[in-house]
Amino acid sequence: xxxxxxxxxDEILIGQIVDTNSAWMGTQLNxxxxxxxxxxxxxxGAEDIRxxxxxxxxxxxxVLMTGGLGPTKDDITxxxxxxxxxxxLQFHEPTYxxxxxxxxxxxxxxxxxxxxxxxLPTNAEVLTNKMGTAPGMWFEYxxxxxxxxxxxxxxxxxxxxxxxxxxxxxxxxxxxxxxHTLMTAGEGESRIAEKLEEIEDQLxxxxxxxxxxxxxxxxxxxxxxxxxAAALQMDVEKEAGRIRERLGDLIYGQNDESLEENLxxxxxxxxxxxxxxxxxxxGYVAHLITSVAGSSDYFMGSIxxxxxxxxxxxxxxxxxxxxxHGAVSEATVREMVSxxxxxxxxxxxxxxxxxxxxxxxxxxxxxxxxxMAVGNATTTEVFKLQSGKDRLKNIxxxxxxxxxxxxxxxxxxx
Amino acid sequence: xxxxxxxxxDEILIGQIVDTNSAWMGTQLNxxxxxxxxxxxxxxGAEDIRxxxxxxxxxxxxVLMTGGLGPTKDDITxxxxxxxxxxxLQFHEPTYxxxxxxxxxxxxxxxxxxxxxxxLPTNAEVLTNKMGTAPGMWFEYxxxxxxxxxxxxxxxxxxxxxxxxxxxxxxxxxxxxxxHTLMTAGEGESRIAEKLEEIEDQLxxxxxxxxxxxxxxxxxxxxxxxxxAAALQMDVEKEAGRIRERLGDLIYGQNDESLEENLxxxxxxxxxxxxxxxxxxxGYVAHLITSVAGSSDYFMGSIxxxxxxxxxxxxxxxxxxxxxHGAVSEATVREMVSxxxxxxxxxxxxxxxxxxxxxxxxxxxxxxxxxMAVGNATTTEVFKLQSGKDRLKNIxxxxxxxxxxxxxxxxxxx
Numbered sequence: 072x073x074x075x076x077x078x079x080x081d082e083i084l085i086g087q088i089v090d091t092n093s094a095w096m097g098t099q100l101n102x103x104x105x106x107x108x109x110x111x112x113x114x115x116g117a118e119d120i121r122x123x124x125x126x127x128x129x130x131x132x133x134v135l136m137t138g139g140l141g142p143t144k145d146d147i148t149x150x151x152x153x154x155x156x157x158x159x160l161q162f163h164e165p166t167y168x169x170x171x172x173x174x175x176x177x178x179x180x181x182x183x184x185x186x187x188x189x190x191l192p193t194n195a196e197v198l199t200n201k202m203g204t205a206p207g208m209w210f211e212y213x214x215x216x217x218x219x220x221x222x223x224x225x226x227x228x229x230x231x232x233x234x235x236x237x238x239x240x241x242x243x244x245x246x247x248x249x250x251h252t253l254m255t256a257g258e259g260e261s262r263i264a265e266k267l268e269e270i271e272d273q274l275x276x277x278x279x280x281x282x283x284x285x286x287x288x289x290x291x292x293x294x295x296x297x298x299x300a301a302a303l304q305m306d307v308e309k310e311a312g313r314i315r316e317r318l319g320d321l322i323y324g325q326n327d328e329s330l331e332e333n334l335x336x337x338x339x340x341x342x343x344x345x346x347x348x349x350x351x352x353x354g355y356v357a358h359l360i361t362s363v364a365g366s367s368d369y370f371m372g373s374i375x376x377x378x379x380x381x382x383x384x385x386x387x388x389x390x391x392x393x394x395x396h397g398a399v400s401e402a403t404v405r406e407m408v409s410x411x412x413x414x415x416x417x418x419x420x421x422x423x424x425x426x427x428x429x430x431x432x433x434x435x436x437x438x439x440x441x442x443m444a445v446g447n448a449t450t451t452e453v454f455k456l457q458s459g460k461d462r463l464k465n466i467x468x469x470x471x472x473x474x475x476x477x478x479x480x481x482x483x484x485x
Numbered sequence: 486x487x488x489x490x491x492x493x494x495d496e497i498l499i500g501q502i503v504d505t506n507s508a509w510m511g512t513q514l515n516x517x518x519x520x521x522x523x524x525x526x527x528x529x530g531a532e533d534i535r536x537x538x539x540x541x542x543x544x545x546x547x548v549l550m551t552g553g554l555g556p557t558k559d560d561i562t563x564x565x566x567x568x569x570x571x572x573x574l575q576f577h578e579p580t581y582x583x584x585x586x587x588x589x590x591x592x593x594x595x596x597x598x599x600x601x602x603x604x605l606p607t608n609a610e611v612l613t614n615k616m617g618t619a620p621g622m623w624f625e626y627x628x629x630x631x632x633x634x635x636x637x638x639x640x641x642x643x644x645x646x647x648x649x650x651x652x653x654x655x656x657x658x659x660x661x662x663x664x665h666t667l668m669t670a671g672e673g674e675s676r677i678a679e680k681l682e683e684i685e686d687q688l689x690x691x692x693x694x695x696x697x698x699x700x701x702x703x704x705x706x707x708x709x710x711x712x713x714a715a716a717l718q719m720d721v722e723k724e725a726g727r728i729r730e731r732l733g734d735l736i737y738g739q740n741d742e743s744l745e746e747n748l749x750x751x752x753x754x755x756x757x758x759x760x761x762x763x764x765x766x767x768g769y770v771a772h773l774i775t776s777v778a779g780s781s782d783y784f785m786g787s788i789x790x791x792x793x794x795x796x797x798x799x800x801x802x803x804x805x806x807x808x809x810h811g812a813v814s815e816a817t818v819r820e821m822v823s824x825x826x827x828x829x830x831x832x833x834x835x836x837x838x839x840x841x842x843x844x845x846x847x848x849x850x851x852x853x854x855x856x857m858a859v860g861n862a863t864t865t866e867v868f869k870l871q872s873g874k875d876r877l878k879n880i881x882x883x884x885x886x887x888x889x890x891x892x893x894x895x896x897x898x899x
Contacts, residue, residue, distance in 0.1 A: 082697055082706070084521040085664075086511030087741075090504065093526070097500030107498040109533065112507070112524035115695075119523065126540070176851070177871045184675040202875060204675075223698065225878060283501075347768075347789075353775025354761075354768030357789045361767025364843055364876055366791075372799075373789035375761075375771045381786040381829065385799075415795065429778055462778055 072105040072243035075127035078112045079120060079138035079148060080222055092137050092227055099231060103240055104248040104296065105133070115139060120151045124217070132215050133239060138222030140188075140205040149208075152219060153192040156210065160190040166197060166206050173204070198234040202226040207234060216242065247300035251311045252292040254324040254333070256475040260284040263291060263318070270313050277303070278310055286464060287471025288330060291318075323478055330474040331359045337478060338369035338419075341485045345477065346415035347373040348386055348407040350398060350424035351441060355470045371415050376407065382424075386410030399424050399436055401453050404444035408451050421445040421477050425456070427465045441469045445480045452480060486519045486657035489541035492526045493534060493553035493562060494636060506551050506641055513645060518659035518710070519547070529553060534565045538631070546629050546657060549649070552636030554602075554619040563622075566633060567606040570624065574604040580611060580620050587618070612648040616640040621648060630656065661714035665725045666706045668738040668747070670889040674698040677705060677732065684727050691717070692724055700878060701885025702744060705732075737892055744888040745773045751892060752783035752833075755899045759891065760829035761787040762800055762821040764812060764838035765855060769884045785829050790821065800824030813838050813850055815867050818858035822865050835859040835891050839870070841879045855883045859894045866894060 139148030198207030407422035425441025553562035612621030839855025
């Protein structure tokens with residue numbers, strides 16, 4: 072199955088928005104064995120959209136269009152599609168009813184612009200968009216498929232995952248593809264690759280290995296293709312087993328489980344509770360933990376102690392410690408852990424204090440110096456991270472490293 | 486001047502790399518009044534590159550190609566270009582000498598692959614790439630221009646800034662382009678569009694309006710083109726003024742300023758301090774605030790009170806309130822504000838308590854019900870948000886709405 076992606080929007084052409092949708096779609100399509108053979112970005116003009124649609128549908132089995140569906144006047148995509156198929160737009164009552172229900176919950180009513188959003192080409196199969204007002208549309212045409220989706224990333228992702236990908240898999244059965252992703256944390260991409268060099272060299276031709284690094288964790292993905300799905304699965308799992316053995320506790324999970332999800336399972340199974348005491352990460356670690364549904368089972372809350380006064384008043388950090396060692400120090404994060412355990416009455420606490428940047432660095436403590444501690448009533452373990460100069464990266468990197476520290480602490484002590 | 490960008494690379498099609506080059510180029514070209522009319526991404530195959538080059542050169546005055554020039558992929562792109570022009574590749578001695586000098590500094594000598602990099606189409610005007618080994622190439626053809634650059638972002642940026650942009654400006658004296666983006670929060674895209682319908686209908690032909698929505702805020706962008714840059718700026722600013730007047734305090738800023746940056750300026754200018762007391766947002770609002778460099782000037786810290794016990798113990802919420810009204814209620818967020826002000830000793834506090842989902846909803850309080858309050862020592866204002874079913878979206882939406890509430894509170898009371 073070949074796919075051409077068309078991204079619609081003047082804001083992309085003038086560089087106001089980076090097109091991250093196409094990369095995400097490319098990844099997802101690649102996972103189901105579909106080959107993206109081209110991506111076209113065009114502006115909001117009817118002629119450009121029409122031209123792109125004609126070229127793409129001549130070249131690929133599937134055309135996936137994103138953007139150009141907002142309720143405002145810069146929306147002409149639907150008309151272009153209707154013209155392309157030689158059909159009319161007609162009012163789609165079920166879509167309007169869905170919108171009415173949505174707005175009723177908000178105590179509002181749809182506007183005229185929303186009525187226009189319900190005008191759809193007569194040959195459209197409507198893909199219900201539970202994340203927004205513009206529906207997705209699926210068209211079949213001479214054995215090929217054309218799909219139109221909104222450009223808002225979370226709406227597009229919802230439609231791709233729940234509607235488009237399953238339909239494509241059904242319509243275009245391909246060679247079996249099997250992936251197994253091992254989630255690792257604690258080492259960088261090149262160290263992991265070094266450890267796996269021998270295994271990688273010995274991989275059979277139909278199985279490939281890819282490293283997908285991120286801030287504080289690396290996904291190691293095995294992908295195989297073959298005609299026999301059952302045999303393929305066995306082959307890939309065998310290699311996954313070898314990698315597991317080689318990497319040991321660097322592996323925390325599989326198949327895109329996040330560190331925060333994994334930690335959630337560990338804590339719930341052991342009936343442990345957790346709190347965070349955060350300075351430079353400013354609530355980001357708490358946000359990661361609470362982005363997991365059901366986290367209230369093990370997460371009680373946090374103290375974001377950005378100012379030193381809060382470190383003293385709420386976490387009981389000794390002013391003398393702050394004076395002698397500074398807020399970014401082993402001594403301070405140790406006291407933040409003790410204080411958080413006492414105040415929050417949890418089994419475990421993790422504390423982070425560092426210099427996120429871009430200002431605030433010094434020769435002894437440059438930007439990116441981040442101290443972390445995790446502990447319980449009897450033991451506390453510390454780690455000093457030396458990160459880079461980018462503020463947001465430092466916060467995210469520290470967040471993932473902190474979660475991994477808690478994970479290893481739990482596995483060691485419980 | 487119209488420009489078509491061609492991005493070459495399999496790694497972009499499979500989503501391993503996000504194409505940020507095109508957005509950067511779009512921004513730069515826009516600034517000199519060039520209109521990017523399309524972006525095509527193709528794989529590393531000769532046929533695909535040739536097809537894209539033919540289409541692009543037929544459509545636009547200028548074709549800018551990036552990628553496909555690495556030492557391994559080298560042959561393909563350059564051969565395609567040479568074939569396209571009907572010329573041969575020949576060894577370019579000055580480029581080789583530059584490479585030799587470059588490697589001499591590193592105590593090394595060029596490899597055979599680097600010799601291949603010096604084989605260039607005979608009609609190429611060489612653009613010296615001081616950031617890497619692959620040279621840029623400039624071609625003129627029937628009055629139009631084709632440029633080939635490496636895909637490595639800092640090499641491409643160097644060539645664009647120092648070679649391509651100045652040459653384009655000289656070759657194509659262009660119409661001026663002027664943008665003004667107004668940042669709004671508090672209403673959705675369609676309400677904003679409704680309010681601006683009359684203004685939009687009356688816009689002169691050379692000025693266009695676009696709506697760029699996100700969770701909790703909408704960017705409204707005016708874009709104009711004309712020969713006279715000074716007159717154009719006045720025209721666009723005049724329309725921006727009308728929109729400003731019409732939308733009033735829905736507008737919080739301009740030119741892509743975020744809500745958290747805007748709020749930071751407001752608080753710093755008024756010497757106010759802020760804290761957050763978060764339940765369902767779990768630290769996300771604190772994270773937004775602290776993602777701004779220098780936020781320690783006005784942000785003291787937060788209490789993430791996920792468990793009811795923490796709402797009682799740390800924020801002093803009355804157990805009777807929780808019993809009678811529930812944690813997701815006006816009464817609770819009001820008490821969270823009072824408690825946070827007392828504990829954190831700040832001028833302002835914002836509190837959020839809601840049902841992020843996917844579980845925990847009830848008929849009276851469905852998933853997406855989120856109460857918020859912002860207050861100071863004397864006044865507290867509340868708002869009930871009815872959001873949707875997606876956990877992460879609810880958290881992000883509530884976060885932006887909360888920041889906007891604080892912004893409006895500050896503007897009203899200080």
